[in-house]
Amino acid sequence: MPDSNAEHTRLANVHPPGWDNPPAKDKYHLVVIGGGTAGLVTAAIAAGLGATTALLERHWMGGDCLNVGCVPSKAFIRSARAWHAAATAQERFGGPAVAGQRDFAAVVRRMQRIRSAMSVVDSAERFRDLGVDVFFGQARFSDRETVTIEGRNLRFRRAVIATGTRPAVPAIPGLAEAGYLTNETIFSVTEVPRRLVVIGGGPIGSELAQAFARFGSTVTVLERGERILGNDDPEAAGIVAAALVRDGVRLLTAVSIRSVERRQSIIVHLSRGGRTEELEADAILVASGRTPNVEDLGLDAAGVEHDQTKVITDDRLRTSNHRVYAAGDITGLAPFTHVADAHARMVVQNALFFGRKKASRLVIPWCTYTHPELAHVGMKWEALKAAGDEFSPVTIPLHEVDRARLDGDDEGFLRVHLREGSDEIVAATLVGNHAGDIAGQFSMAITHGLGLSAIGATIFPYPTVAEVIRKSADTWRKRKLTPRVQSLFRLFFRVVR
Numbered sequence: 389m390p391d392s393n394a395e396h397t398r399l400a401n402v403h404p405p406g407w408d409n410p411p412a413k414d415k416y417h418l419v420v421i422g423g424g425t426a427g428l429v430t431a432a433i434a435a436g437l438g439a440t441t442a443l444l445e446r447h448w449m450g451g452d453c454l455n456v457g458c459v460p461s462k463a464f465i466r467s468a469r470a471w472h473a474a475a476t477a478q479e480r481f482g483g484p485a486v487a488g489q490r491d492f493a494a495v496v497r498r499m500q501r502i503r504s505a506m507s508v509v510d511s512a513e514r515f516r517d518l519g520v521d522v523f524f525g526q527a528r529f530s531d532r533e534t535v536t537i538e539g540r541n542l543r544f545r546r547a548v549i550a551t552g553t554r555p556a557v558p559a560i561p562g563l564a565e566a567g568y569l570t571n572e573t574i575f576s577v578t579e580v581p582r583r584l585v586v587i588g589g590g591p592i593g594s595e596l597a598q599a600f601a602r603f604g605s606t607v608t609v610l611e612r613g614e615r616i617l618g619n620d621d622p623e624a625a626g627i628v629a630a631a632l633v634r635d636g637v638r639l640l641t642a643v644s645i646r647s648v649e650r651r652q653s654i655i656v657h658l659s660r661g662g663r664t665e666e667l668e669a670d671a672i673l674v675a676s677g678r679t680p681n682v683e684d685l686g687l688d689a690a691g692v693e694h695d696q697t698k699v700i701t702d703d704r705l706r707t708s709n710h711r712v713y714a715a716g717d718i719t720g721l722a723p724f725t726h727v728a729d730a731h732a733r734m735v736v737q738n739a740l741f742f743g744r745k746k747a748s749r750l751v752i753p754w755c756t757y758t759h760p761e762l763a764h765v766g767m768k769w770e771a772l773k774a775a776g777d778e779f780s781p782v783t784i785p786l787h788e789v790d791r792a793r794l795d796g797d798d799e800g801f802l803r804v805h806l807r808e809g810s811d812e813i814v815a816a817t818l819v820g821n822h823a824g825d826i827a828g829q830f831s832m833a834i835t836h837g838l839g840l841s842a843i844g845a846t847i848f849p850y851p852t853v854a855e856v857i858r859k860s861a862d863t864w865r866k867r868k869l870t871p872r873v874q875s876l877f878r879l880f881f882r883v884v885r
Protein backbone atom coordinates (compact mmCIF):
# COMPACT_ATOMS: atom_id res chain seq x y z
CA MET A 389 0.00 0.00 0.00
CA PRO A 390 1.35 3.46 -0.88
CA ASP A 391 1.55 6.14 1.81
CA SER A 392 -1.57 8.09 0.88
CA ASN A 393 -0.95 10.76 3.54
CA ALA A 394 2.47 11.49 2.11
CA GLU A 395 1.08 11.62 -1.40
CA HIS A 396 -1.74 13.88 -0.27
CA THR A 397 0.75 16.29 1.33
CA ARG A 398 2.99 16.32 -1.72
CA LEU A 399 0.11 17.03 -4.09
CA ALA A 400 -1.20 19.76 -1.78
CA ASN A 401 2.26 21.34 -2.01
CA VAL A 402 3.04 20.91 -5.69
CA HIS A 403 -0.44 21.54 -7.07
CA PRO A 404 -2.92 22.54 -4.38
CA PRO A 405 -6.47 21.54 -5.27
CA GLY A 406 -8.70 24.57 -5.75
CA TRP A 407 -5.75 26.97 -6.13
CA ASP A 408 -6.93 30.42 -7.18
CA ASN A 409 -4.67 32.02 -9.75
CA PRO A 410 -3.97 35.61 -8.65
CA PRO A 411 -5.09 38.58 -10.74
CA ALA A 412 -2.45 39.50 -13.32
CA LYS A 413 -0.34 42.58 -12.57
CA ASP A 414 -0.10 45.32 -15.20
CA LYS A 415 3.32 44.22 -16.35
CA TYR A 416 5.83 41.82 -14.77
CA HIS A 417 9.56 42.34 -14.64
CA LEU A 418 9.80 38.58 -15.14
CA VAL A 419 7.43 35.83 -16.23
CA VAL A 420 8.81 32.33 -15.76
CA ILE A 421 7.20 29.42 -17.61
CA GLY A 422 7.78 26.08 -15.88
CA GLY A 423 8.04 25.34 -12.16
CA GLY A 424 10.87 22.78 -12.24
CA THR A 425 14.31 23.50 -10.79
CA ALA A 426 15.20 26.12 -13.42
CA GLY A 427 11.92 27.98 -13.04
CA LEU A 428 11.75 27.78 -9.26
CA VAL A 429 15.27 29.08 -8.71
CA THR A 430 14.81 31.85 -11.29
CA ALA A 431 11.54 32.99 -9.70
CA ALA A 432 12.81 32.80 -6.11
CA ILE A 433 15.93 34.87 -6.82
CA ALA A 434 14.11 37.45 -8.95
CA ALA A 435 11.35 37.94 -6.37
CA GLY A 436 13.93 38.06 -3.57
CA LEU A 437 15.64 40.94 -5.39
CA GLY A 438 12.36 42.84 -5.66
CA ALA A 439 11.32 42.08 -9.26
CA THR A 440 7.60 41.52 -9.86
CA THR A 441 7.63 37.86 -10.82
CA ALA A 442 5.08 35.36 -12.10
CA LEU A 443 5.69 31.60 -12.13
CA LEU A 444 3.52 29.47 -14.42
CA GLU A 445 3.25 25.70 -14.01
CA ARG A 446 0.88 23.33 -15.77
CA HIS A 447 1.36 20.26 -13.61
CA TRP A 448 3.55 19.92 -10.52
CA MET A 449 5.84 22.46 -8.86
CA GLY A 450 9.27 20.87 -8.50
CA GLY A 451 9.11 19.47 -12.05
CA ASP A 452 10.90 16.25 -12.87
CA CYS A 453 13.57 16.36 -10.19
CA LEU A 454 11.29 16.34 -7.17
CA ASN A 455 8.38 14.34 -8.53
CA VAL A 456 9.60 11.81 -11.08
CA GLY A 457 13.37 12.19 -11.37
CA CYS A 458 16.32 12.67 -9.03
CA VAL A 459 14.43 12.44 -5.75
CA PRO A 460 12.39 9.23 -6.20
CA SER A 461 15.18 7.53 -8.16
CA LYS A 462 17.82 8.23 -5.52
CA ALA A 463 15.44 7.08 -2.77
CA PHE A 464 14.92 3.79 -4.65
CA ILE A 465 18.66 3.46 -5.25
CA ARG A 466 19.38 3.90 -1.54
CA SER A 467 16.90 1.17 -0.63
CA ALA A 468 18.27 -1.12 -3.33
CA ARG A 469 21.76 -0.58 -1.94
CA ALA A 470 20.55 -1.53 1.53
CA TRP A 471 18.89 -4.69 0.17
CA HIS A 472 22.11 -5.56 -1.62
CA ALA A 473 24.26 -4.91 1.46
CA ALA A 474 21.96 -7.13 3.51
CA ALA A 475 21.99 -9.90 0.92
CA THR A 476 25.79 -9.87 0.65
CA ALA A 477 26.63 -9.03 4.29
CA GLN A 478 27.73 -12.53 5.25
CA GLU A 479 29.97 -13.08 2.27
CA ARG A 480 31.45 -9.55 2.31
CA PHE A 481 31.47 -8.49 5.94
CA GLY A 482 31.13 -11.64 8.03
CA GLY A 483 27.40 -11.54 8.53
CA PRO A 484 24.73 -11.59 9.66
CA ALA A 485 22.94 -13.53 6.95
CA VAL A 486 19.63 -11.77 6.41
CA ALA A 487 16.60 -13.83 5.53
CA GLY A 488 13.87 -11.27 6.23
CA GLN A 489 10.82 -10.41 4.24
CA ARG A 490 11.37 -8.28 1.12
CA ASP A 491 8.92 -5.44 1.33
CA PHE A 492 8.92 -3.35 -1.84
CA ALA A 493 5.80 -1.50 -0.71
CA ALA A 494 7.86 -0.21 2.23
CA VAL A 495 10.49 1.02 -0.24
CA VAL A 496 7.80 2.96 -2.10
CA ARG A 497 6.38 4.39 1.13
CA ARG A 498 9.85 5.49 2.28
CA MET A 499 10.40 7.26 -1.05
CA GLN A 500 6.96 8.89 -0.84
CA ARG A 501 7.57 10.16 2.69
CA ILE A 502 10.93 11.69 1.76
CA ARG A 503 9.54 13.20 -1.44
CA SER A 504 6.57 14.59 0.40
CA ALA A 505 8.76 16.20 3.10
CA MET A 506 10.98 17.73 0.43
CA SER A 507 8.01 19.08 -1.53
CA VAL A 508 7.46 21.82 1.08
CA VAL A 509 10.45 23.70 -0.32
CA ASP A 510 8.98 23.73 -3.83
CA SER A 511 5.40 24.35 -2.74
CA ALA A 512 3.08 26.85 -4.37
CA GLU A 513 2.34 28.36 -0.98
CA ARG A 514 6.01 28.92 -0.17
CA PHE A 515 6.53 30.66 -3.50
CA ARG A 516 3.47 32.83 -2.93
CA ASP A 517 4.98 33.76 0.45
CA LEU A 518 8.23 34.67 -1.31
CA GLY A 519 6.23 37.24 -3.28
CA VAL A 520 5.88 35.25 -6.51
CA ASP A 521 2.52 35.23 -8.34
CA VAL A 522 1.97 31.49 -8.91
CA PHE A 523 -0.36 30.49 -11.74
CA PHE A 524 -1.39 26.92 -12.61
CA GLY A 525 -2.34 26.08 -16.18
CA GLN A 526 -0.91 25.67 -19.66
CA ALA A 527 1.12 28.80 -20.48
CA ARG A 528 1.42 30.09 -24.01
CA PHE A 529 2.98 33.17 -25.62
CA SER A 530 0.32 35.18 -27.42
CA ASP A 531 2.84 37.69 -28.81
CA ARG A 532 6.43 38.83 -28.25
CA GLU A 533 5.73 40.30 -24.82
CA THR A 534 2.66 38.54 -23.46
CA VAL A 535 2.04 35.09 -22.02
CA THR A 536 -1.51 33.81 -21.62
CA ILE A 537 -2.58 31.36 -18.93
CA GLU A 538 -6.12 30.35 -18.00
CA GLY A 539 -7.61 33.41 -19.67
CA ARG A 540 -5.20 35.89 -18.06
CA ASN A 541 -2.71 37.92 -20.13
CA LEU A 542 0.62 38.45 -18.42
CA ARG A 543 2.73 41.20 -20.03
CA PHE A 544 6.44 41.05 -19.29
CA ARG A 545 9.67 42.99 -19.58
CA ARG A 546 11.52 39.67 -19.64
CA ALA A 547 10.40 36.04 -19.75
CA VAL A 548 12.19 32.77 -19.09
CA ILE A 549 11.26 29.49 -20.75
CA ALA A 550 12.02 26.66 -18.31
CA THR A 551 9.63 24.02 -19.60
CA GLY A 552 12.03 21.06 -19.41
CA THR A 553 11.67 17.76 -21.21
CA ARG A 554 9.64 14.55 -21.10
CA PRO A 555 10.54 10.97 -21.96
CA ALA A 556 11.11 10.33 -25.66
CA VAL A 557 9.32 7.16 -26.66
CA PRO A 558 10.90 5.31 -29.60
CA ALA A 559 8.68 4.43 -32.57
CA ILE A 560 8.67 0.66 -32.06
CA PRO A 561 5.72 -1.18 -33.62
CA GLY A 562 3.44 -2.55 -30.90
CA LEU A 563 5.10 -0.73 -27.99
CA ALA A 564 2.18 1.61 -27.30
CA GLU A 565 -0.34 -1.25 -27.48
CA ALA A 566 1.74 -3.49 -25.20
CA GLY A 567 2.15 -0.71 -22.65
CA TYR A 568 5.34 0.61 -21.08
CA LEU A 569 6.65 2.51 -18.08
CA THR A 570 8.73 5.68 -18.10
CA ASN A 571 10.21 7.79 -15.32
CA GLU A 572 6.75 9.35 -15.04
CA THR A 573 5.15 6.05 -13.99
CA ILE A 574 7.84 3.72 -12.64
CA PHE A 575 7.86 5.36 -9.22
CA SER A 576 4.17 4.55 -8.85
CA VAL A 577 4.53 0.79 -9.32
CA THR A 578 3.56 -1.12 -6.22
CA GLU A 579 5.13 -4.46 -7.12
CA VAL A 580 8.51 -5.40 -8.50
CA PRO A 581 8.03 -6.63 -12.08
CA ARG A 582 9.27 -10.23 -12.27
CA ARG A 583 10.96 -9.61 -15.62
CA LEU A 584 11.83 -6.04 -16.58
CA VAL A 585 13.18 -4.93 -19.96
CA VAL A 586 14.86 -1.53 -19.88
CA ILE A 587 15.16 0.24 -23.23
CA GLY A 588 18.23 2.48 -23.06
CA GLY A 589 21.55 2.09 -21.25
CA GLY A 590 22.12 5.75 -20.39
CA PRO A 591 22.32 7.06 -16.81
CA ILE A 592 18.58 6.70 -16.06
CA GLY A 593 18.33 3.22 -17.59
CA SER A 594 21.50 2.00 -15.87
CA GLU A 595 20.55 3.35 -12.43
CA LEU A 596 17.05 1.89 -12.49
CA ALA A 597 18.16 -1.41 -14.05
CA GLN A 598 20.54 -2.01 -11.17
CA ALA A 599 18.03 -0.88 -8.54
CA PHE A 600 15.29 -3.19 -9.84
CA ALA A 601 17.73 -6.10 -10.21
CA ARG A 602 18.56 -5.61 -6.54
CA PHE A 603 14.85 -5.54 -5.72
CA GLY A 604 14.57 -8.97 -7.36
CA SER A 605 13.56 -8.31 -10.98
CA THR A 606 15.20 -10.24 -13.77
CA VAL A 607 16.41 -7.24 -15.73
CA THR A 608 17.55 -6.99 -19.34
CA VAL A 609 18.93 -3.72 -20.69
CA LEU A 610 18.60 -3.17 -24.44
CA GLU A 611 21.09 -0.60 -25.72
CA ARG A 612 21.41 0.26 -29.39
CA GLY A 613 24.99 1.58 -29.01
CA GLU A 614 28.09 -0.56 -28.59
CA ARG A 615 28.16 0.03 -24.82
CA ILE A 616 26.16 1.50 -21.97
CA LEU A 617 26.92 5.01 -20.66
CA GLY A 618 28.23 6.01 -24.06
CA ASN A 619 29.07 9.60 -23.02
CA ASP A 620 31.56 8.45 -20.41
CA ASP A 621 35.12 7.14 -20.39
CA PRO A 622 34.78 3.58 -21.80
CA GLU A 623 36.95 2.00 -19.12
CA ALA A 624 34.89 3.62 -16.37
CA ALA A 625 31.62 2.66 -18.08
CA GLY A 626 32.98 -0.89 -18.40
CA ILE A 627 33.42 -1.12 -14.63
CA VAL A 628 29.80 -0.05 -14.11
CA ALA A 629 28.65 -2.52 -16.78
CA ALA A 630 30.50 -5.35 -15.00
CA ALA A 631 28.87 -4.34 -11.69
CA LEU A 632 25.41 -4.46 -13.28
CA VAL A 633 26.12 -7.90 -14.71
CA ARG A 634 27.27 -9.09 -11.27
CA ASP A 635 23.92 -7.89 -9.92
CA GLY A 636 22.21 -10.14 -12.45
CA VAL A 637 21.42 -7.58 -15.17
CA ARG A 638 21.63 -8.93 -18.70
CA LEU A 639 23.18 -6.25 -20.92
CA LEU A 640 22.48 -6.51 -24.63
CA THR A 641 24.27 -3.89 -26.72
CA ALA A 642 24.15 -3.08 -30.46
CA VAL A 643 20.52 -4.16 -30.33
CA SER A 644 17.75 -3.19 -32.72
CA ILE A 645 14.23 -3.66 -31.35
CA ARG A 646 11.97 -4.82 -34.18
CA SER A 647 8.60 -4.89 -32.45
CA VAL A 648 6.78 -5.53 -29.21
CA GLU A 649 3.59 -7.50 -28.70
CA ARG A 650 1.42 -8.36 -25.77
CA ARG A 651 0.40 -11.98 -25.39
CA GLN A 652 0.08 -13.47 -21.90
CA SER A 653 3.19 -11.46 -21.16
CA ILE A 654 5.08 -8.89 -23.25
CA ILE A 655 7.26 -10.22 -26.08
CA VAL A 656 10.11 -8.07 -27.39
CA HIS A 657 11.42 -9.00 -30.83
CA LEU A 658 14.96 -7.83 -31.39
CA SER A 659 17.94 -8.41 -33.60
CA ARG A 660 21.63 -8.14 -32.93
CA GLY A 661 24.70 -9.33 -34.74
CA GLY A 662 22.51 -10.51 -37.63
CA ARG A 663 20.48 -12.82 -35.37
CA THR A 664 16.93 -12.39 -34.14
CA GLU A 665 15.82 -13.05 -30.58
CA GLU A 666 12.66 -12.93 -28.50
CA LEU A 667 12.51 -11.72 -24.91
CA GLU A 668 9.67 -12.20 -22.51
CA ALA A 669 8.89 -9.48 -19.99
CA ASP A 670 6.27 -8.38 -17.50
CA ALA A 671 7.11 -4.70 -17.89
CA ILE A 672 9.13 -2.44 -20.16
CA LEU A 673 10.82 0.70 -18.93
CA VAL A 674 11.55 3.24 -21.67
CA ALA A 675 14.66 5.28 -20.80
CA SER A 676 15.96 6.12 -24.24
CA GLY A 677 16.20 9.90 -24.28
CA ARG A 678 14.20 13.05 -23.76
CA THR A 679 11.94 15.31 -25.84
CA PRO A 680 11.78 19.07 -25.18
CA ASN A 681 8.48 20.63 -24.08
CA VAL A 682 8.22 23.15 -26.92
CA GLU A 683 4.73 22.37 -28.19
CA ASP A 684 1.70 24.54 -27.41
CA LEU A 685 3.94 27.28 -26.08
CA GLY A 686 3.26 29.82 -28.83
CA LEU A 687 6.98 30.06 -29.61
CA ASP A 688 6.28 31.27 -33.15
CA ALA A 689 4.02 34.04 -31.86
CA ALA A 690 6.84 35.08 -29.52
CA GLY A 691 9.49 34.91 -32.26
CA VAL A 692 11.47 32.30 -30.32
CA GLU A 693 13.42 29.90 -32.51
CA HIS A 694 13.55 26.26 -31.56
CA ASP A 695 14.20 22.88 -33.08
CA GLN A 696 13.24 19.33 -32.20
CA THR A 697 15.68 19.09 -29.31
CA LYS A 698 15.70 22.52 -27.69
CA VAL A 699 14.84 26.21 -27.53
CA ILE A 700 17.76 27.87 -29.31
CA THR A 701 19.78 30.31 -27.20
CA ASP A 702 23.01 32.24 -27.46
CA ASP A 703 25.80 31.76 -24.94
CA ARG A 704 24.01 34.11 -22.51
CA LEU A 705 20.88 31.96 -22.72
CA ARG A 706 18.98 34.62 -24.67
CA THR A 707 16.61 33.41 -27.40
CA SER A 708 15.92 34.99 -30.81
CA ASN A 709 13.38 37.22 -28.99
CA HIS A 710 15.75 39.34 -26.92
CA ARG A 711 13.20 39.74 -24.15
CA VAL A 712 13.01 35.98 -23.69
CA TYR A 713 15.61 33.68 -22.12
CA ALA A 714 15.70 29.93 -21.56
CA ALA A 715 17.08 27.86 -18.70
CA GLY A 716 17.48 24.21 -17.71
CA ASP A 717 16.83 21.10 -19.76
CA ILE A 718 14.92 23.01 -22.46
CA THR A 719 18.22 24.56 -23.63
CA GLY A 720 19.50 21.10 -24.61
CA LEU A 721 22.82 21.96 -22.94
CA ALA A 722 23.24 19.53 -20.05
CA PRO A 723 20.23 17.78 -18.51
CA PHE A 724 21.01 18.02 -14.82
CA THR A 725 19.35 19.68 -11.85
CA HIS A 726 22.53 21.48 -10.83
CA VAL A 727 22.82 22.91 -14.36
CA ALA A 728 19.19 24.05 -14.25
CA ASP A 729 20.07 25.79 -10.97
CA ALA A 730 23.20 27.39 -12.45
CA HIS A 731 21.27 28.54 -15.54
CA ALA A 732 18.63 30.13 -13.32
CA ARG A 733 21.25 32.21 -11.50
CA MET A 734 22.80 33.27 -14.83
CA VAL A 735 19.48 34.16 -16.39
CA VAL A 736 18.45 36.43 -13.53
CA GLN A 737 21.69 38.39 -13.91
CA ASN A 738 21.61 38.48 -17.71
CA ALA A 739 17.92 39.21 -18.12
CA LEU A 740 17.37 41.69 -15.30
CA PHE A 741 20.77 43.22 -14.56
CA PHE A 742 22.65 43.54 -17.86
CA GLY A 743 24.80 40.58 -16.81
CA ARG A 744 27.08 38.96 -19.37
CA LYS A 745 27.40 35.47 -17.88
CA LYS A 746 28.13 32.74 -20.42
CA ALA A 747 26.85 29.17 -20.31
CA SER A 748 30.00 27.91 -21.99
CA ARG A 749 32.02 29.06 -18.96
CA LEU A 750 30.21 26.72 -16.57
CA VAL A 751 32.24 23.83 -15.25
CA ILE A 752 29.72 21.00 -15.21
CA PRO A 753 30.09 17.82 -13.18
CA TRP A 754 27.74 14.89 -13.53
CA CYS A 755 27.28 11.59 -11.81
CA THR A 756 25.48 8.34 -12.54
CA TYR A 757 24.39 6.90 -9.20
CA THR A 758 24.97 3.26 -9.91
CA HIS A 759 27.05 1.19 -7.53
CA PRO A 760 29.85 2.06 -8.16
CA GLU A 761 29.05 5.64 -9.07
CA LEU A 762 30.53 7.10 -12.23
CA ALA A 763 31.25 10.82 -12.17
CA HIS A 764 32.94 13.20 -14.55
CA VAL A 765 33.74 16.89 -14.65
CA GLY A 766 35.33 19.16 -17.22
CA MET A 767 36.09 18.49 -20.85
CA LYS A 768 34.01 15.64 -22.22
CA TRP A 769 35.49 12.26 -22.96
CA GLU A 770 34.95 12.55 -26.75
CA ALA A 771 36.81 15.89 -26.82
CA LEU A 772 39.64 14.49 -24.70
CA LYS A 773 39.99 11.57 -27.07
CA ALA A 774 40.01 13.86 -30.10
CA ALA A 775 42.68 16.08 -28.50
CA GLY A 776 45.14 13.16 -28.38
CA ASP A 777 48.47 14.03 -26.68
CA GLU A 778 47.43 17.54 -25.71
CA PHE A 779 46.34 16.27 -22.30
CA SER A 780 48.12 13.74 -20.14
CA PRO A 781 46.11 11.53 -17.77
CA VAL A 782 47.11 10.50 -14.25
CA THR A 783 45.23 7.37 -13.16
CA ILE A 784 44.98 6.07 -9.59
CA PRO A 785 43.29 2.70 -9.06
CA LEU A 786 41.01 2.70 -6.04
CA HIS A 787 42.68 -0.38 -4.56
CA GLU A 788 45.55 1.98 -3.70
CA VAL A 789 43.18 3.96 -1.47
CA ASP A 790 42.90 2.51 2.04
CA ARG A 791 39.31 3.59 2.68
CA ALA A 792 38.10 2.03 -0.56
CA ARG A 793 39.73 -1.25 0.48
CA LEU A 794 38.32 -1.10 3.99
CA ASP A 795 34.85 -0.50 2.60
CA GLY A 796 35.18 -3.43 0.19
CA ASP A 797 34.50 -1.01 -2.67
CA ASP A 798 37.92 -0.74 -4.24
CA GLU A 799 36.98 -1.45 -7.81
CA GLY A 800 37.35 1.69 -9.87
CA PHE A 801 39.77 4.52 -10.44
CA LEU A 802 40.33 8.24 -10.62
CA ARG A 803 41.66 9.62 -13.88
CA VAL A 804 42.74 13.27 -13.94
CA HIS A 805 43.47 14.85 -17.31
CA LEU A 806 46.10 17.59 -17.19
CA ARG A 807 47.19 20.07 -19.80
CA GLU A 808 50.50 18.65 -21.06
CA GLY A 809 53.49 20.20 -19.28
CA SER A 810 51.40 21.85 -16.55
CA ASP A 811 49.32 20.95 -13.51
CA GLU A 812 46.15 22.48 -14.97
CA ILE A 813 43.21 20.10 -14.56
CA VAL A 814 40.99 19.95 -17.65
CA ALA A 815 38.84 16.98 -16.64
CA ALA A 816 38.48 14.22 -14.08
CA THR A 817 36.65 10.91 -14.21
CA LEU A 818 36.02 8.82 -11.15
CA VAL A 819 34.36 5.47 -10.89
CA GLY A 820 33.84 4.26 -7.33
CA ASN A 821 31.94 4.89 -4.16
CA HIS A 822 31.41 8.62 -3.42
CA ALA A 823 32.46 9.50 -6.98
CA GLY A 824 29.83 12.25 -7.16
CA ASP A 825 31.14 13.97 -4.02
CA ILE A 826 34.71 13.81 -5.24
CA ALA A 827 33.69 15.21 -8.64
CA GLY A 828 32.37 18.23 -6.71
CA GLN A 829 35.88 18.83 -5.34
CA PHE A 830 37.36 18.72 -8.84
CA SER A 831 34.61 21.02 -10.03
CA MET A 832 35.70 23.54 -7.41
CA ALA A 833 39.37 23.14 -8.38
CA ILE A 834 38.71 23.66 -12.10
CA THR A 835 36.33 26.57 -11.49
CA HIS A 836 38.86 28.40 -9.35
CA GLY A 837 41.94 27.49 -11.37
CA LEU A 838 43.47 25.30 -8.66
CA GLY A 839 46.05 23.00 -10.20
CA LEU A 840 47.15 19.59 -9.02
CA SER A 841 50.06 21.08 -7.06
CA ALA A 842 47.62 23.14 -4.93
CA ILE A 843 45.62 19.97 -4.33
CA GLY A 844 48.81 18.11 -3.41
CA ALA A 845 49.45 20.75 -0.75
CA THR A 846 46.02 20.09 0.80
CA ILE A 847 45.53 17.74 3.76
CA PHE A 848 42.73 15.21 3.36
CA PRO A 849 41.40 13.27 6.35
CA TYR A 850 42.53 9.65 6.61
CA PRO A 851 40.98 7.25 5.73
CA THR A 852 38.64 8.75 3.10
CA VAL A 853 38.07 7.92 -0.54
CA ALA A 854 38.80 11.60 -1.31
CA GLU A 855 42.45 10.88 -0.51
CA VAL A 856 42.59 9.56 -4.05
CA ILE A 857 42.74 13.22 -5.12
CA ARG A 858 45.94 13.83 -3.19
CA LYS A 859 47.38 10.58 -4.48
CA SER A 860 46.88 11.79 -8.03
CA ALA A 861 48.87 14.93 -7.14
CA ASP A 862 51.65 12.79 -5.63
CA THR A 863 51.82 10.65 -8.76
CA TRP A 864 51.95 13.73 -10.96
CA ARG A 865 54.77 15.19 -8.82
CA LYS A 866 56.78 11.97 -9.02
CA ARG A 867 56.33 11.98 -12.76
CA LYS A 868 57.93 15.44 -12.86
CA LEU A 869 61.02 14.02 -11.21
CA THR A 870 63.10 13.71 -14.39
CA PRO A 871 66.40 11.73 -14.34
CA ARG A 872 68.28 15.06 -14.39
CA VAL A 873 66.45 16.38 -11.31
CA GLN A 874 66.97 13.01 -9.60
CA SER A 875 70.71 13.11 -10.20
CA LEU A 876 70.84 16.68 -8.84
CA PHE A 877 69.11 15.45 -5.65
CA ARG A 878 71.59 12.57 -5.39
CA LEU A 879 74.47 15.02 -5.72
CA PHE A 880 72.96 17.24 -3.04
CA PHE A 881 72.70 14.37 -0.54
CA ARG A 882 76.23 13.24 -1.30
CA VAL A 883 77.47 16.72 -0.37
CA VAL A 884 75.23 17.18 2.71
CA ARG A 885 76.40 14.48 5.12
Ligand SMILES: Cc1cc2nc3c(=O)[nH]c(=O)nc-3n(C[C@H](O)[C@H](O)[C@H](O)COP(=O)(O)OP(=O)(O)OC[C@H]3O[C@@H](n4cnc5c(N)ncnc54)[C@H](O)[C@@H]3O)c2cc1C
Nearest residue numbers: 422424425426446451452457458527552716717723724725
Ligand atom coordinates in the same frame (compact mmCIF):
# COMPACT_ATOMS: atom_id res chain seq x y z
C1 LIG B 1 14.68 9.43 -13.57
C2 LIG B 1 15.50 10.69 -13.56
C3 LIG B 1 16.52 10.82 -12.66
C4 LIG B 1 17.28 11.98 -12.64
N1 LIG B 1 18.31 12.08 -11.74
C5 LIG B 1 19.07 13.19 -11.72
C6 LIG B 1 20.11 13.32 -10.77
O1 LIG B 1 20.35 12.43 -9.96
N2 LIG B 1 20.85 14.46 -10.78
C7 LIG B 1 20.60 15.48 -11.67
O2 LIG B 1 21.29 16.48 -11.65
N3 LIG B 1 19.61 15.37 -12.58
C8 LIG B 1 18.84 14.26 -12.63
N4 LIG B 1 17.81 14.17 -13.52
C9 LIG B 1 17.56 15.31 -14.43
C10 LIG B 1 16.76 16.42 -13.75
O3 LIG B 1 15.55 15.91 -13.29
C11 LIG B 1 16.51 17.56 -14.74
O4 LIG B 1 17.75 17.99 -15.26
C12 LIG B 1 15.82 18.74 -14.08
O5 LIG B 1 14.56 18.35 -13.58
C13 LIG B 1 15.63 19.87 -15.10
O6 LIG B 1 14.90 20.91 -14.53
P1 LIG B 1 14.08 21.92 -15.47
O7 LIG B 1 13.55 22.97 -14.56
O8 LIG B 1 14.89 22.34 -16.63
O9 LIG B 1 12.88 21.05 -16.09
P2 LIG B 1 11.71 20.21 -15.41
O10 LIG B 1 12.07 19.68 -14.10
O11 LIG B 1 11.30 19.23 -16.47
O12 LIG B 1 10.54 21.27 -15.20
C14 LIG B 1 9.83 21.83 -16.26
C15 LIG B 1 8.43 22.22 -15.78
O13 LIG B 1 7.79 22.98 -16.78
C16 LIG B 1 6.40 22.65 -16.80
N5 LIG B 1 5.87 23.03 -18.11
C17 LIG B 1 6.20 22.55 -19.32
N6 LIG B 1 5.52 23.19 -20.29
C18 LIG B 1 4.73 24.09 -19.68
C19 LIG B 1 3.78 25.06 -20.13
N7 LIG B 1 3.54 25.24 -21.42
N8 LIG B 1 3.14 25.81 -19.22
C20 LIG B 1 3.38 25.66 -17.89
N9 LIG B 1 4.27 24.78 -17.42
C21 LIG B 1 4.94 24.00 -18.29
C22 LIG B 1 6.43 21.14 -16.55
O14 LIG B 1 5.18 20.69 -16.07
C23 LIG B 1 7.55 21.01 -15.52
O15 LIG B 1 7.05 21.07 -14.20
C24 LIG B 1 17.01 13.03 -13.56
C25 LIG B 1 15.96 12.92 -14.45
C26 LIG B 1 15.19 11.75 -14.46
C27 LIG B 1 14.05 11.66 -15.44
